[in-house]
Amino acid sequence: MLAVLAGCGLPRSGPNKREIYAGSVQKQGDAFIVSVNPRVTRATAVYPALGFSKSFLNAGLLGSDTIRAGDTLGLTVFENVDDGLLVPEGAPSSVLEEVQVDGDGFIFVPYAGRIRAAGNTPEAIRRIITNRLETQTPEPQVQVRRLQGDGATVSVVGGVGAQGIYAIERPTRTLSAMLARAGGIGIPSDVAQVTVIRHGQQETVWFEDLYQVPSFDIALRGGDRILVEQDERSFTALGATGTQQLVPFERQTISAIEAIALVGGLNTNLADPTGVFVFRNEAEEIAEQVLARDDLQGAQRMVYVLDLTEPNGMFEARDFAIRDGDTVFVTEAPYAQWQKTLAAITGTAGSANSLASLSGN
Structure with missing residues (x-):
């Protein structure tokens, strides 16, 4: 029976901890495996930098009766x-x-x-x-x-209440005022991004920053195109979690503990809380900070390890940032594999007994 089980293998949700560590650089693999600590958390806390350049920020308010070419x-x-x-x-x-x-x-x-x-x-x-x-x-x-002549106008498209072309009038000379004129946004404000395209230059801010950073509420110019769309970042959750799926970001930042919660937490029947892994292709400069090295070339495959049973494990998971394209993988506990082995042996023995009974009859 054991030979049969060893030959065919048991069903599982992915690699175990031993197999993941076997792929490390220290064991001739191609991935750096790093335990998460406060220093690693600080080095990897990189988020999308959105904002307007000086050319957008320094543009003065446009009069509602400004003359344009062609008038x-x-x-x-x-x-x-x-x-x-x-x-x-x-x-x-x-x-x-x-x-x-x-x-x-x-x-x-x-x-x-x-x-x-x-x-x-x-x-x-x-x-x-x-x-x-x-x-x-x-x-x-x-x-x-x-x-x-219609004077200066802008187009507003995407996730707004009423897409269309709007004149820049005295009450709608700034970005936030024009969005309000277009019926406000129709997508969750936490993940709404506003892009302004002007003379071939495209720049984006978070919708919430229009109110938290007053300078981002820029003055509009005739011909501006305003696009409102939802943040497209996502991560993948696999292994012994409540569900296994591609998960879109629901806010600007998501921690590892929040990522686990978004997929229903750890599967209490299968999960090993000492084996929560985050797989990521890390930029060269960040990887060098994490590994305290200066000899790396290009992006590096990194596997970050979270042990939720450690005294500060939950805090580390709360502070560690999940980024776009990450894969969060939770390994199965050895006990779960043992249970599967016992179930397979019991099932095999039962089948053998049944066959023996049938042949004896």
């Missing part, structure tokens, strides 16, 4: 002389209709020259034209109005 303006000029530069004799004013803002953002006004319009408000353009004309005619009066 069409109407200009009216009043002159306090009988023979003015632009106003015909006997007429109260001169009207310049349909002055188009060119692709570079400029307009041309006779006697005032080429003027930067895009990025300015009608009031700012009025002041520029007035200053240029008053050197040639006394006390000119200028009116500027937008005839066509």
